[in-house]
Amino acid sequence: MGEPKVAAEGVPIAVRPDPDPGDGRHPIAWLHITxxxxxxxxxxxxxxxxxxxxxxxxxxxxxxxxxxxxTHRDTCPRRTPREGRAAA
Structure with missing residues (x-):
């Protein structure tokens, strides 16, 4: 009988790269004004x-x-990681 098949024969399983990888930035804070x-x-x-x-x-x-x-944007712990002793 052999090993069980993981994918159907002839079906490519390669993962394609993200077409828009971005520049590494992502939003962490939002200000919504109405x-x-x-x-x-x-x-x-x-x-x-x-x-x-x-x-x-x-x-x-x-x-x-x-x-x-x-002010929070400059002091947020998620945006400005602390270093050394202050991080502990």
């Missing part, structure tokens, strides 16, 4: 793969969240 127009209240959410999930409602709160999101 400002629909005059007379409406703007809203915003800030999310990150590190677990951060914040939201704001109103012009001043949204502006503060935008600034906080920008």
């Amino acid at each position: 400002a629909p127009g005059r007379g409406t209240v703007p809203t915003a959410t800030s999310r990150c793969v590190c677990g951060r999930d914040r939201s704001a409602v109103g012009l001043h709160s949204v502006l503060a969240l935008i600034e906080d999101h920008t």
